[in-house]
Structure formats: structure tokens, C-alpha cells
Amino acid sequence: MPATGPHATLMPNSSATMPRARPCATLDQHPQTARHPRCVPIRPEYQHNYGVLYIQGAGRHTIESLQETKATRQYICMAASPLPRWAPTPSPTRPLRSTSSSTVVASWRGWSACQLSPIFFPRRTSEPCTPSPANGVAAGGDRREESCVPEVFLTWEDLSVTVKNGRKDPVVILDGLSGYARPGEVLALMGPSGCGKTTLLDALAGRLEPSMKGRGDILINGRREKLAFGTSAYVTQENVLMATLTVAEAVRYSAQLQLPDSMSPSEKRSRADDAIKQMGLAAVAETRIGGRARKGISGGQQKRVSICIELLASPALIFLDEPTSGLDSAASYHVMSRIAGIARRGGTTVVAAIHQPSSEVFQLFHGLCLLAKGRTVYFGPASKAIEFFDSNGFPCPMRRNPSDHFLRMINTDFEESDEGSTVDMPHAAKVIQTLMASSVSLGTLRSEVEVSRTIKKGTCIIQKRQATFLTKSVVLTKRSMVNMYRDIGYYWLRFAIYIGLFLTIGTIFLNVGYTYASIQARASMLMYTSTFVTMMAIGSFPSFVEDMKVGINIIQSKHIHFSYEIVLHDHFPM
Numbered sequence: 293m294p295a296t297g298p299h300a301t302l303m304p305n306s307s308a309t310m311p312r313a314r315p316c317a318t319l320d321q322h323p324q325t326a327r328h329p330r331c332v333p334i335r336p337e338y339q340h341n342y343g344v345l346y347i348q349g350a351g352r353h354t355i356e357s358l359q360e361t362k363a364t365r366q367y368i369c370m371a372a373s374p375l376p377r378w379a380p381t382p383s384p385t386r387p388l389r390s391t392s393s394s395t396v397v398a399s400w401r402g403w404s405a406c407q408l409s410p411i412f413f414p415r416r417t418s419e420p421c422t423p424s425p426a427n428g429v430a431a432g433g434d435r436r437e438e439s440c441v442p443e444v445f446l447t448w449e450d451l452s453v454t455v456k457n458g459r460k461d462p463v464v465i466l467d468g469l470s471g472y473a474r475p476g477e478v479l480a481l482m483g484p485s486g487c488g489k490t491t492l493l494d495a496l497a498g499r500l501e502p503s504m505k506g507r508g509d510i511l512i513n514g515r516r517e518k519l520a521f522g523t524s525a526y527v528t529q530e531n532v533l534m535a536t537l538t539v540a541e542a543v544r545y546s547a548q549l550q551l552p553d554s555m556s557p558s559e560k561r562s563r564a565d566d567a568i569k570q571m572g573l574a575a576v577a578e579t580r581i582g583g584r585a586r587k588g589i590s591g592g593q594q595k596r597v598s599i600c601i602e603l604l605a606s607p608a609l610i611f612l613d614e615p616t617s618g619l620d621s622a623a624s625y626h627v628m629s630r631i632a633g634i635a636r637r638g639g640t641t642v643v644a645a646i647h648q649p650s651s652e653v654f655q656l657f658h659g660l661c662l663l664a665k666g667r668t669v670y671f672g673p674a675s676k677a678i679e680f681f682d683s684n685g686f687p688c689p690m691r692r693n694p695s696d697h698f699l700r701m702i703n704t705d706f707e708e709s710d711e712g713s714t715v716d717m718p719h720a721a722k723v724i725q726t727l728m729a730s731s732v733s734l735g736t737l738r739s740e741v742e743v744s745r746t747i748k749k750g751t752c753i754i755q756k757r758q759a760t761f762l763t764k765s766v767v768l769t770k771r772s773m774v775n776m777y778r779d780i781g782y783y784w785l786r787f788a789i790y791i792g793l794f795l796t797i798g799t800i801f802l803n804v805g806y807t808y809a810s811i812q813a814r815a816s817m818l819m820y821t822s823t824f825v826t827m828m829a830i831g832s833f834p835s836f837v838e839d840m841k842v843g844i845n846i847i848q849s850k851h852i853h854f855s856y857e858i859v860l861h862d863h864f865p866m
């Protein structure tokens with residue numbers, strides 16, 4: 293069977309809850325599909341045994357029956373669950389459906405599983421993926437560690453966040469925000485500095501600080517859901533990386549820790565190397581990341597390493613906080629276009645807080661959430677934002693970057709001190725008021741959120757596998773050893789001190805003899821040695837703290853949504 297089959301999997305019809313991902317059968321491209329573009333052919337031997345169809349980009353569907361169409365020798369899956377209104381053109385993320393609401397049909401013509409599965413979305417099929425220069429898959433192909441990639445339709449409604457910080461009255465940071473992020477799309481969060489972009493990302497990711505209180509609903513596929521390890525990723529504003537490792541080592545160690553043991557070490561390594569190439573880091577792969585003590589790669593390159601590490605496990609939901617900070621405009625475009633490509637091909641949901649994207653980068657966004665002072669000024673398709681500003685009396689001047697225009701119009705921070713400005717601009721507070729009063733976008737948003745709540749209810753969230761405890765222990769020990777011997781202060785300096793210390797102690801207490809007085813000398817030596825060794829251990833704290841930061845960052849970014857039900861349904865202390 294050719295390896296260019298559709299990216300779909302049949303799963304046992306067990307229960308209403310999503311069964312644990314296990315590959316049962318794959319749907320393969322039938323030659324006849326070319327003649328009948330709206331059907332998914334299924335191998336006859338699987339047609340009676342399985343009841344749940346999962347198609348990447350189309351979600352999970354319970355199959356009531358399969359019908360063979362004699363004319364085309366294809367099977368059409370009859371779905372029990374209601375289906376979303378897909379876009380009329382077939383694409384990896386939006387398969388077609390027939391006019392009948394109960395018939396699952398999809399067109400997988402024109403693109404292959406390999407095209408769907410570049411490095412971040414390896415397939416699990418028995419057949420190797422045919423190498424092709426067009427899709428960039430390495431010879432031998434890679435394998436999907438899960439039989440279905442979960443899709444995440446994220447919605448938030450009336451989301452508010454306050455912080456008390458020792459004050460009597462809590463300060464409102466986010467005020468009644470609503471919105472959604474769709475699979476396969478990039479949602480950009482934009483707004484002036486301090487408007488609440490990071491706080492919104494943190495709230496959505498369930499990472500709010502303990503001092504902050506959230507209220508509102510955050511739903512995944514219409515439900516209050518906890519995401520399994522590895523299903524989501526968060527790239528923070530600061531780069532939390534080990535300074536002593538090279539770029540290649542950092543990514544490879546992360547691959548060994550994040551990817552399941554079912555993948556061989558060589559597969560993990562090749563996935564890491566491909567990821568490095570994808571992020572344009574091949575030239576600096578052997579350069580140390582560096583830190584305060586020793587200069588290494590640049591800040592922008594560090595950011596790309598962080599993104600690279602987070603994308604290794606093919607998360608279904610990615611939060612990016614300032615992914616392009618520190619990057620030049622060309623690098624920003626390349627990084628964002630790769631992220632958009634990953635989202636498109638793998639049905640990944642991307643939410644990115646971003647400062648001043650160039651017009652090329654802006655065009656890559658599907659959705660735009662424009663914030664000002666913790667409130668939504670615009671939410672909708674990025675392509676319609678200019679129209680929205682225009683219709684409200686704030687047209688974007690010719691040849692101005694739209695994102696520049698939006699931010700200039702709604703930035704209130706410098707209004708008081710803007711006397712010297714020669715630009716004739718309307719008062720930002722009034723602009724914000726006018727835009728927020730425009731009921732069109734928010735009304736549409738509400739109905740979209742409602743639709744998303746209903747249409748995506750059946751979509752699955754599956755458990756991602758990860759490396760075993762043993763593998764993690766071995767890899768972490770190895771990484772820690774590498775980190776130690778490369779850190780002069782942490783390892784070599786202390787090593788020299790220990791040698792000096794033991795030479796000194798050895799000299800002082802040489803031939804103490806066997807008299808009663810020597811007992812006291814021996815006790816002093818033991819006390820002295822143990823105290824010194826304990827004190828010297830404190831010297832490892834900075835390194836330990838660095839290790840902890842990396843570890844906590846990984847745990848938080850992989851286990852997000854943990855606190856939804858706990859934090860986000862609390863009410864403000866009034």
C-alpha cells in the first residue's frame with residue numbers, strides 16, 4: 293500500500309470517553325479517491341470492527357455504519373455525532389463534508405500523510421513515509437507516537453483576573469475577556485505594553501501567580517478539561533535554558549526527556565536535529581547557549597531554541613509569549629511562518645502574544661485579539677481588523693504597518709507627555725471607548741464562542757506518552773554531569789578547593805599518634821572536615837536553582853490547564 297494515505301485512524305468503539313490512543317488501522321488512499329474526492333476509503337478487513345473514526349483536522353466521529361459504494365468501491369463512514377460546518381475547500385485542517393449532516397466524508401486528495409507530517413507531527417503507520425523533497429521528511433520516515441493528534445478548540449468567556457498585592461481593593465488586570473482559538477490557526481494577542489497579554493496567556497494556560505485571582509470559563513473543546521502531559525506547550529518571555537549546553541545538546545536532551553521510549557534514540561536525535569534546522573539554528577548547533585558569565589548565542593537565537601524545545605513533542609496547543617522578541621524582521625517572519633505552518637499542517641492551536649509584528653508577519657495571523665487596559669478592543673479575523681478600525685472612523689494610513697496603526701491608536705501611556713508630538717492623533721481613551729462600543733465584533737464573538745462550544749464537544753484529548761522515569765533519571769543525571777564539568781565555578785574551582793583542603797588537613801593531622809590527646813585531634817579533624825564539606829555544598833545552590841528553573845518551566849509548560857477548575861471558577865473576594 294502506498295504511504296500516501298490520508299491521515300486518519302480507526303479506533304475501537306468503546307465508550308463515550310476517548311479511548312486510550314492505540315493504532316488499530318489506518319485509512320489508506322484508494323486509487324479511486326481521485327474520482328470520488330468526497331469519500332474516505334477504508335480497507336475491507338477493518339470495516340466491521342471499529343466504530344470511532346478520527347481524522348486529523350476533522351476530529352473524532354462515532355461511526356454508525358460503513359457503506360460500500362459499489363460504483364467507486366469505497367466505503368463511506370456514517371457518523372453518529374453532529375459534524376462541524378467545514379470550509380468548502382479541502383485542506384489538511386478542514387476536510388469536506390456532504391450536505392447530509394450524518395455522513396462523514398473527507399477529501400484527502402492532493403496532499404499526503406507525509407505532507408501533513410513534517411518533523412513535529414510524525415506518523416504512526418506500519419509503512420515508512422516516502423521521502424520527498426517537497427515535504428522535507430527524512431528517508432525512512434518518522435513515526436507517530438500517538439494514533440491520533442488531539443485538537444484543541446480553546447474558548448474563554450468573561451475571563452477576569454485581579455491581583456491584590458497587599459492592597460485593600462484588588463486591581464483588575466483583565467476585565468471580562470471572551471474569545472476563542474481554533475485548531476490549525478494562529479491567534480495573535482496584541483496591545484500596548486502592560487495591557488495584559490502575558491496575564492491572558494498565563495490565565496489560559498493555568499499558570500496564574502498565586503497572588504492573582506481569576507474568574508470566568510475556560511473551555512477546551514467545549515468542556516472543562518485538563519490537558520495531559522505534552523499536549524500543550526508554553527514558551528515564556530524569558531529564555532530558561534542551561535547556559536553550559538550547546539544548542540544541539542539542549543534540544544537533544546529535551547527530545548530524550550519529552551519523547552516516549554517507543555521511539556529509538558536515533559529517532560529522537562533525528563527529530564531534534566530536524567527541529568534545529570527548522571528553526572534556522574543549524575549554524576549555531578554546536579555553540580554554547582551561554583549566560584551572564586560567558587557569552588553564547590544571541591537572545592533571538594535563545595528564543596528560537598526555547599521554541600524548538602517546546603515544539604518537539606508536537607503539542608496540540610501552544611502558547612507563545614513574545615516569540616519574536618530579539619529577532620530581526622526576517623528571522624521573525626521565518627519563525628512565525630514556521631509556527632503557522634506547523635499549526636496548519638498539524639491542526640495545532642497557537643496563541644501568541646506579540647509586539648509589533650511586521651506587516652508580513654501580521655498576514656500570517658488568522659485571528660487577532662487586540663487588548664487595551666485589560667479589555668478586548670477587537671477580536672476577530674486579523675484580515676478584518678483594518679476594516680473594523682476604518683468603519684469606526686480610524687482608517688489606517690497608506691503604507692503604514694497595520695499593527696503599528698492599531699497600537700498607536702490605543703496606547704494611552706504617553707498621552708499626558710505627548711506635547712511635543714506633531715502627529716495629529718485622536719485621544720487614545722476615546723478611540724478605545726469607540727472601538728469597545730462597536731457591538732459588531734463582540735456580538736459576533738459571542739455567537740462564535742457559542743458555536744464552538746457546541747460543535748467541538750465530541751473531539752478527543754488523548755494521553756501523550758513520555759519517557760519513562762528510568763530514562764528521565766539517566767538523561768537528567770547525564771545532563772547534570774555535563775553541566776557540572778563545564779561550569780568552572782561549580783565544578784573545577786570546587787574540585788581545586790577540595791584538593792587544597794584535603795592536603796591541608798592531611799598535613800595538619802599527619803601522624804597524630806595514638807595517645808589520648810590524639811583522640812581529641814581526630815574528633816576535631818572529623819568536625820572540621822564535615823563542616824567544610826557541608827559549607828562547600830552551599831556553593832552548588834546557584835546551579836541547583838538554575839536546574840530547578842528549567843525543570844519547573846518544563847513541568848508548568850507541559851501540565852497547563854491543571855488549575856482551570858480550581859482557579860478560574862473562584863470568585864473575586866469582594
Ligand SMILES: Nc1ncnc2c1ncn2[C@@H]1O[C@H](COP(=O)(O)OP(=O)(O)OP(=O)(O)O)[C@@H](O)[C@H]1O
Nearest residue numbers: 455457465484485486487488489490491492501503
Ligand atoms: N503580580 C502583579 N502584581 C501587580 N500588578 C501586576 C502583576 N502582574 C502584572 N501586573 C500588571 O498587570 C498589567 C498587565 O501585565 P502583563 O505582564 O500581562 O502585560 P503585557 O501586556 O504582557 O506587557 P508587556 O507587553 O510589556 O510584556 C501590567 O500593568 C502589570 O503592571
